[in-house]
Amino acid sequence: MRVITGSAKGRHLKMPGGGKTRPAMDKVKGSTFNMIAEFVPESRILDLFAGSGNLGIEALSRGASYAAFVDASRECTGTIRENLELTRLKDRGEVFTTDCLKFLQKHELEHFDVVFIDPPYLKGLLEPILKYIPECPMFSPDTLFIIERQKKDVLGLEAMPEYRLLDERVFGDTVITFFRLKKPETQASQPA
Numbered sequence: 001m002r003v004i005t006g007s008a009k010g011r012h013l014k015m016p017g018g019g020k021t022r023p024a025m026d027k028v029k030g031s032t033f034n035m036i037a038e039f040v041p042e043s044r045i046l047d048l049f050a051g052s053g054n055l056g057i058e059a060l061s062r063g064a065s066y067a068a069f070v071d072a073s074r075e076c077t078g079t080i081r082e083n084l085e086l087t088r089l090k091d092r093g094e095v096f097t098t099d100c101l102k103f104l105q106k107h108e109l110e111h112f113d114v115v116f117i118d119p120p121y122l123k124g125l126l127e128p129i130l131k132y133i134p135e136c137p138m139f140s141p142d143t144l145f146i147i148e149r150q151k152k153d154v155l156g157l158e159a160m161p162e163y164r165l166l167d168e169r170v171f172g173d174t175v176i177t178f179f180r181l182k183k184p185e186t187q188a189s190q191p192a
Helices: 026-039 054-061 074-086 100-106 126-135
Strands: 044-048 066-071 093-097 114-117 144-150 163-171 174-181
Touching: 026 054, 026 144, 026 163, 026 174, 044 054, 054 066, 054 074, 054 093, 054 114, 066 074, 066 100, 074 093, 100 126, 126 144
Parallel strands: 044 066, 044 114, 066 093, 114 144
Antiparallel strands: 144 174, 163 174
16 A cells, blocks of 8 residues: 655555455555645644555545544554654654544534545544534535545434535445535524
8 A cells, every 4th residue: 555646645554454444445545636736835733443554545646635533442542653653754643542433422623624534444433533524623515525435334424404415435345435414504583
């Protein structure tokens, strides 16, 4: 697994041992970043279920100003720190060893522009995250969310009125979903 482009282009990233992660394939990662290229420079990135840090590091390499990496596995967060050193991007990355939902509930970092959500497939980890996102102060209707999931892992965004689906791309058994929070409806002004 390598960084595709940017300041760390071509650098190979380490993987946590024991098959704990399922890294985004270069084809999927390349297509995803081609679609969001205009949003990455100077953006603040959140990489949930970060694994090796592959997605957040690719964003930093392409000019993101900051990336927070969150994973519950100490082995994964140790690997992310090593990969940030390898790519010389550690000055713009921050690593958190904690459950992703707890991170969203307990931390109040500055607003994020792009959020990668890449949980282990078919483990039921997406639903609680999707339920909590609308109330999390770190996100706004401008935040772009990107979920990588298996086709069998149904999101059900159409049943969640607080979201607007932007696009979905299928790569074999992998589906990449792009969405945002809906903007709050402005109340009509009341007559005096």
